Amino acid sequence: MDKKNLAALLSAVANGDTTPEDAAQAILQEPFRRTMNARTPETDAAPTNVDPSVCLDGHRALRTGMGEVVFGQGKNREQLVSAVAGLDVPGRPVLVTRLDEDDGEYLLERFPGGEFWPKARLFISSPPLGVAEGLAGPFAAGKSSWPADGEIVVVTAGSSDIPVALEAVGTLRFLGYEPGLVSDVGVAGIHRLEPHLPALSAARLLVVIAGMEGALPSVLAGLVSAPLIAVPTSVGYGASFGGLSALLAMLNACAPGVAVVNIDNGFGAAALAARLLAI
CATH class of the missing domain: 3.40.50.1970 (Rossmann fold)
Structure with missing residues (x-):
C-alpha cells in the first residue's frame, strides 16, 4: 500500500463505497501479508507454489517513500515468485535485484510483462508509472550507449x-x-x-x-x-x-x-x- 492506494481507500469510505470496518481491516492486513494470500497476474488466484516463509512489508512505501525491493540472491524460485506476486499491484511494479540469468528468465516466463537486465542482474515486474515518455523501458535492454549527463x-x-x-x-x-x-x-x-x-x-x-x-x-x-x-x-x-x-x-x-x-x-x-x- 502506498499513499495513492490509502487515499483511494479513504475516499471509498467517505463516499460510502466501503465501510470503516472493512477499510480498517484492509489496513490492518496490509503491512505484513504472507504470500499465501498473493495473486498471480495470469489467473488472479492464489499461486500453487507460494512459500509461507516469505513475509512481505506492504507499508514500506508509506513509511519511507520507496516500496519493498526483493533481494533475489539465495532465494529459490518459489520464494521469488511468491514475493513478486505478493507485492505486485497495478501501477506499483516490483524490483528484484541480484538475479542470475536462469532465475531472471524464469521470472520473465511467470510475469511476461516484466523486464530482465542480465548485466545488472535486475528484474522488474511491469513498467513503472512516472517513467519519462520515450524511454525504452526502465532497463532499456540492449541499449549500447547512455547519455553522459543528467540530474x-x-x-x-x-x-x-x-x-x-x-x-x-x-x-x-x-x-x-x-x-x-x-x-x-x-x-x-x-x-x-x-x-x-x-x-x-x-x-x-x-x-x-x-x-x-x-x-x-x-x-x-x-x-x-x-x-x-x-x-x-x-x-x-x-x-x-x-x-x-x-x-x-x-x-x-x-x-x-x-x-x-x-x-x-x-x-x-x-x-x-x-x-x-x-x-
Whole structure:
C-alpha cells in the first residue's frame, strides 16, 4: 500500500463505497501479508507454489517513500515468485535485484510483462508509472550507449565496474530518474575525465564507482560541488581484498562531501540518491 492506494481507500469510505470496518481491516492486513494470500497476474488466484516463509512489508512505501525491493540472491524460485506476486499491484511494479540469468528468465516466463537486465542482474515486474515518455523501458535492454549527463550521473573508474554501475542506473530508472552514465575515466588515465567535467559539475548528485585503490571519488569530490555517493567494487588484484581496500580508501577520502555505501552496492547508492533528491 502506498499513499495513492490509502487515499483511494479513504475516499471509498467517505463516499460510502466501503465501510470503516472493512477499510480498517484492509489496513490492518496490509503491512505484513504472507504470500499465501498473493495473486498471480495470469489467473488472479492464489499461486500453487507460494512459500509461507516469505513475509512481505506492504507499508514500506508509506513509511519511507520507496516500496519493498526483493533481494533475489539465495532465494529459490518459489520464494521469488511468491514475493513478486505478493507485492505486485497495478501501477506499483516490483524490483528484484541480484538475479542470475536462469532465475531472471524464469521470472520473465511467470510475469511476461516484466523486464530482465542480465548485466545488472535486475528484474522488474511491469513498467513503472512516472517513467519519462520515450524511454525504452526502465532497463532499456540492449541499449549500447547512455547519455553522459543528467540530474544524477553515475561514473565508473573502469569498464570492469560497469555491472555495478548498471545496477545503480537500472534502479534509478525504476525510481523514475534518467541518470547519465560516464564510464572508464579512472585515475590510471585521468585525462579521460576532463571532457565530462561540465556535465558532472552541472549534476545535482554523483554516484562514483571504483575498484582497485578506489581513488576516483576523492578526485571528483575535489572538482565538483555536487554531493557524491561512492561505491567500492570488488574489482582488483589479490591485495584489494575483494573491494575492502577501495572501501577503506573511500572512507578516508581527503575531499569532504563523500558518502560511502557497501562493496558492489549499486542498488543502495541509487536508493540513497533518490531519497536525497526527494527531500
